[in-house]
Amino acid sequence: MYAVLFDIDGTLLLTGGAGHVAFAETFREVFGVGEIPTGISFAGRSDRAICRDIMQHSGIEPSVENWQVFFEDYRQRLQRVLSELEGTVLPGVIDLIETLEQDDNTAIGLLTGNTEFGAMAKTSAYGLGGRFAFGGYGDLRTNRNDIAADALLAAQQYARGAEGERELCGTMVIGDTPADVECGRSIGAYVVAVATGSSSVSELAACGPDLVLADLTDAEELLAEVEAAAQRHCP
Ligand SMILES: [Mg+2]
Known part of the structure; x- marks a missing residue:
């Protein structure tokens, strides 16, 4: 094969940038991070690595527990954002x-x-x-x-x-x-x-x-x- x-x-x-929008919403609503720090690239990178980098830049412990909190919210937002954006x-x-x-x-x-x-x-x-x-x-x-x-x-x-x-x-x-x-x-x-x-x-x-x-x-x-x-x- x-x-x-x-x-x-x-x-x-x-x-249409659904991943980025859902990431930004989750960090704003759940972790109180106003904006995704500039300089954190999304292209070609893993969601886990992007999440870790944003947490490190924002003074949030990049722990397994915080990843799980992030992901539980992100998955729901992603579904909604995908239906709203035009791609x-x-x-x-x-x-x-x-x-x-x-x-x-x-x-x-x-x-x-x-x-x-x-x-x-x-x-x-x-x-x-x-x-x-x-x-x-x-x-x-x-x-x-x-x-x-x-x-x-x-x-x-x-x-x-x-x-x-x-x-x-x-x-x-x-x-x-x-x-x-x-x-x-x-x-x-x-x-x-x-x-x-x-x-x-x-x-x-x-x-x-x-x-x-x-x-x-x-x-x-x-x-x-x-x-x-x-x-x-x-x-
Ligand atoms: Mg790609």
């Missing part, structure tokens, strides 16, 4: 997913800094719910490379468990930030960078992915790699 792991924000879809599925995403779904040797999963709940809420809100069989998420991890390792393990377990005795024979990571490129490298994946999020084609190219795309409408080379990798490695 060949696994294709998708990042969510800026790769599959744009929510979009990015160009080429639906066609690419449908093409990959037709390939019996390929399975698609998620590799995201979102919590698992946030990942399900965002994909469901944009009609992509139920299409990703496994994933790595940002509930526990502050380092994206660790999330990539989780996603790889989940893909290996899915390959063995779902269809008998299959082995994972290759992995592709598709994401929109330098952090996606780095974490894809860290698990030995073929890395596709797509410039539909916060980084430009040239910024992404400088990180050394295997392939850089302006958007996912131009997926011929990506699909050719999936096919070639399956022939090279998958029995």
Whole structure:
């Protein structure tokens, strides 16, 4: 089985900043933090790491208990904010997913800094719910490379468990930030960078992915790699 792991924000879809809005509301209402401190980046990072950084900058103990308080409130706000903001599925995403779904040797999963709940809420809100069989998420991890390792393990377990005795024979990571490129490298994946999020084609190219795309409408080379990798490695 060949696994294709998708990042969510800026790769599959744009929510109009739902995560940021829900984070800001939760910190304001629950922790009394007026504004998210400037300089805390959201792109390509795990929710757990973003939460920790905001707490540290705001004099709040970044404890497990405070994470749980944050998350209980955040999940409810995120659901509401997702329904209020206008976002979009990015160009080429639906066609690419449908093409990959037709390939019996390929399975698609998620590799995201979102919590698992946030990942399900965002994909469901944009009609992509139920299409990703496994994933790595940002509930526990502050380092994206660790999330990539989780996603790889989940893909290996899915390959063995779902269809008998299959082995994972290759992995592709598709994401929109330098952090996606780095974490894809860290698990030995073929890395596709797509410039539909916060980084430009040239910024992404400088990180050394295997392939850089302006958007996912131009997926011929990506699909050719999936096919070639399956022939090279998958029995
Ligand atoms: Mg992203």
